[in-house]
Amino acid sequence: AQKITQTQPGMFVQEKEAVTLDCTYDTSDQSYGLFWYKQPSSGEMIFLIYQGSYDEQNATEGRYSLNFQKARKSANLVISASQLGDSAMYFCAMREGLKSSASKIIFGSGTRLSIRP
Amino acid sequence: DGGITQSPKYLFRKEGQNVTLSCEQNLNHDAMYWYRQDPGQGLRLIYYSQIVNDFQKGDIAEGYSVSREKKESFPLTVTSAQKNPTAFYLCASSIARQVNTEAFFGQGTRLTVV
Numbered sequence: 001a002q003k004i005t006q007t008q009p010g011m012f013v014q015e016k017e018a019v020t021l022d023c024t025y026d027t028s029d030q031s032y033g034l035f036w037y038k039q040p041s042s043g044e045m046i047f048l049i050y051q052g053s054y055d056e057q058n059a060t061e062g063r064y065s066l067n068f069q070k071a072r073k074s075a076n077l078v079i080s081a082s083q084l085g086d087s088a089m090y091f092c093a094m095r096e097g098l099k100s101s102a103s104k105i106i107f108g109s110g111t112r113l114s115i116r117p
Numbered sequence: 118d119g120g121i122t123q124s125p126k127y128l129f130r131k132e133g134q135n136v137t138l139s140c141e142q143n144l145n146h147d148a149m150y151w152y153r154q155d156p157g158q159g160l161r162l163i164y165y166s167q168i169v170n171d172f173q174k175g176d177i178a179e180g181y182s183v184s185r186e187k188k189e190s191f192p193l194t195v196t197s198a199q200k201n202p203t204a205f206y207l208c209a210s211s212i213a214r215q216v217n218t219e220a221f222f223g224q225g226t227r228l229t230v231v
Contacts (some may be wrong), residue, residue: 006159034214043205043223048180052217091159097216103148104175105211105220109159 002027002090012114013082019066020075021111023092029053031097034052034075037064039089039110049089051075053097081115087115119144123208123223129229130202138193138226140208147213149191150220153177154205162181163206166191167213202230 009073013019025034036048041096051059051066059066067076079086121142130136141148148167152160162175166185180199185191191210195202205227209220 031216033218035219043225043227045209045220047219047221050217050219069199093160093220095216103211103213104162104165104173105150105181105209106162106176107152107160110157112157 002029002094002095002096002104002106004106006092006108006110006111009109010112010114012116014116015084016081018078018080019082019086019113021079021090021092021113023075023077023108025073025075025092025094026097027073027094029096033095033097034066034068035093035095035105036064036075036077037091037093037107038086039091045091049077050094082115084115084117087113089113120187121208121210121221121223123206123226126224126226127177128226130228132230133197135197136195136228136230137201138189138208138228140193140194140223141189142191142210142221142223143189144210145188145222146210146221147188148211149185150209150211151181151183151191151193152207152209154207154225156205160207165194173206202228204228 032053033050052060065078150165151163155208164183166172177180211220212218
């Protein structure tokens with residue numbers, strides 16, 4: 001069954017340090033997409049980065065990169081040089097390609113990241 | 118500007134009353150979604166729709182109903198059968214049937230039932 005697991009409910013990181021947020025997933029589909037979103041205290045959902053199951057290289061977007069290990073079914077988000085504005089909830093999400101006609105999107109339980117000055 | 122509009126931002130209802138949350142998008146997306154978020158928790162899928170006049174149950178559909186009569190609109194009704202309706206509700210849309218496209222979200226509706 002389609003499932004996303006985020007095992008870190010909360011993390012504290014010193015400003016300017018790098019941080020890795022864990023995400024593992026479960027799917028029997030060969031084609032799928034993995035997404036990371038940021039949710040500040042305002043509640044809005046901000047899309048950060050995408051990784052496709054067939055992508056051979058890890059995705060990068062500015063200070064965000066995705067450490068994709070397909071065999072281990074993990075898609076960890078790495079934030080380099082953390083900033084105070086990075087304090088937020090972070091969600092990992094998955095979209096299967098063939099099952100449910102590639103429209104169902106599910107989310108993990110999230111990680112609350114707090115950056116210390 | 119293209120986007121998703123949820124209204125109202127805050128909603129208060131008495132226990133036992135049905136309430137309908139609005140979601141409108143002008144992104145020309147075929148797929149639309151409703152998620153529920155409880156404090157400090159993740160997003161749980163209530164219903165999703167891939168095309169007009171069709172929708173599928175998500176993981177927590179009990180006590181909720183939806184309709185998709187227009188491409189732009191996907192209203193969610195929280196019925197009196199929903200035991201714990203107080204929550205933050207997020208509506209989203211995306212291109213349908215493309216695994217590499219992200220979902221775009223509205224600003225959310227915070228529902229409080231007293």
